Amino acid sequence: MKITGRTAADIYDSVRLLVQSGRLRPGQSLPPVRSLAMELDVNRNTVAAAYKRLVATGIALAHGRLGTVIREQQTQGEQEGALLGTPLTDLASGNPNPVWLPDIREAVARSSYHPRLYGEATVNPELEAYGRQWFAGDCPEMFEIDLAHGAVDAVERLLAANLVAGDKVAVENPCFLSSISTLRVGGLEAVGVPVDSEGMRVESLEEALSVGGAQAVILTPRAHNPTGCSLSPARAKALRRVLERYPHVLVIVDDHFALLSEAAYHSVIPAVAQRWALVRSVSKVLGPDLRLAFVASDHQTSLRLRLRLASGTTWVSHLLQDIVAVCLTCETLSSRVAQARQDYSRRRSWLAAALADHKIPVATPADGLNLWVPLRQDSQPVVFALAKHGWLVRNGEAFSVREVIPGLRITISDLNEADSRRLAQDIRHSL
16 A cells, blocks of 8 residues: 655545555554655645545545544435334334325315426425515524425535535434434534433533534424424523534524424524524425425525525425425414324323333423433343334434433334333333
């Protein structure tokens, strides 16, 4: 293995070829800048520039005084969704209850679809107006409205438009599965910030920004997945004060459960933030297959996002927008949403009460489609034991960022009261 080159571009290409050919493997350290510069008889700044580009393109990781190492191959990791063909009762999917998803055939019939061509506005006027009314008062006054293919897609596009591979992103720990996968595939480094019953911990976020050097923050204001926690007014205010000291940091607020949440929304986006976005999805109400999320953001962030959602490339289908517009403005939607909200709350209460009867604590207050059971022991053996009882649940390791958070995430969407009691009993036997 020999690195060659006289310019930064040549050195970069040499290392890249060595990685592609397998002669440099993940975890291997590159020579110190000074040593390689002497070996190649070039200026140290030339080698430093080559290494910086290797980090920026996701080929290597910079570990400060520990040097620069070749990055591990990026994998997708665990994803949300049902496990098809399993004989177990699936409480791991994270899916909404199909009972509460609307029959969109009427919406399709009522939608006033007409062909749109390249170059037309990417957001339907009806959804633009709906979004402006929905976000008014929940984010800085001057904002733009864009649409993405769901909340996960919005977060991925925002990160890709504003960061480079190797950048650090502060996220909740435990963290939403799709956020972990998005960061891993994008070559970004997740910095875990612990959460409690009121949301992301203030002092830990400060440390992630001041010491960890995070360039972005992804934060869930309510119905945090997996714990179900929501920001309290005091916690949101404290987090906003921290973010005020770092106006350059990209702030992404993933309010994915907005339409169904029982908790009030409390903003963490400071007025001085230079890059911010508030994302709200419709998939929990209308179904995961209706891939659409509203994105409110500052003007510059919107411009960057629109480069990745431009007409003629990857804008959200106007046919889909027409259907969603009919659904959101339907007279029966609000009553259906209220019924679904009450139903999910009732199912969370059934399981929480059953677990309390067996003196098993849960994260409270909880919101969303899941309930989180914190554990004092490794969660994987408990997951295996529950599988023997016929239950499929998620273990805490899947949601952990660096530091493992033991726990069980249980999707309650269609869990009835009798099964809640049986599940609680089986969890007690499995501990």
